[in-house]
Amino acid sequence: MPKLSDFAAVIFDMDGLVLDTEATYRKAWQNAASTMGYSFSDEFCESLSGLSGENGLAKIITIFGADFNATEFNTLSNQSWCDWVSKHGMAVKSGFQPLLAAIIAHNIPYCLATNSRGKDARECLAYAGLSDTFATILSRDDVNHGKPAPDIFLKAAERLQVNISDCLVLEDSYTGVIAADKAGAYVVGVPSVWPMDERMRLHSALIVNDLTELLESFNA
Structure with missing residues (x-):
């Protein structure tokens, strides 16, 4: 050593x-997905850990299909994340x-x-x-x-x-x-x-x- x-x-x-940050991202992703009618498990969110934004979205689209609205997801998850960290740091x-x-x-x-x-x-x-x-x-x-x-x-x-x-x-x-x-x-x-x-x-x-x-x- x-x-x-x-x-x-x-x-x-x-x-x-x-x-x-991982827990805050997971909460934001799950909230956004739920609003859009999808369900992101904890395990799926963990599989996105460490990926860049574009690679993470590419994986989401691979799993949930080309109809997944990445722009809406980004907007909703960013708002959810900002609301959470503004309250909790x-x-x-x-x-x-x-x-x-x-x-x-x-x-x-x-x-x-x-x-x-x-x-x-x-x-x-x-x-x-x-x-x-x-x-x-x-x-x-x-x-x-x-x-x-x-x-x-x-x-x-x-x-x-x-x-x-x-x-x-x-x-x-x-x-x-x-x-x-x-x-x-x-x-x-x-x-x-x-x-x-x-x-x-x-x-x-x-x-x-x-x-x-x-x-x-x-x-x-």
């Missing part, structure tokens, strides 16, 4: 890794703040690399009180292909001026870990859904329950 100081940079995913995942403090103490560069659009990512961070946390944010807007393509992690390493092979990437989904593995990073999977997708083990150097456990493993 490498030490934290062995890495040239740390790249964080956002949804389900830094922020506890956005929770930060356990262990993020102590891990970030350790990264800063070691003077290690870090950034956010998310499949969300830039505007949406910044909105989520603002709801969580983390607007000023990441000086460098890579979003779906910055690459031609979102995860599971490796593009965003390669771009992140380029932006931080380090080799991707020297980077620690933290991801919560199968989509994310496979993208980071393709890029050539050292990948740690921190599943946001349990039981986890066992395929994550094939593309992760390490699987931990949460970021607190990861920090403890570095300090062991």
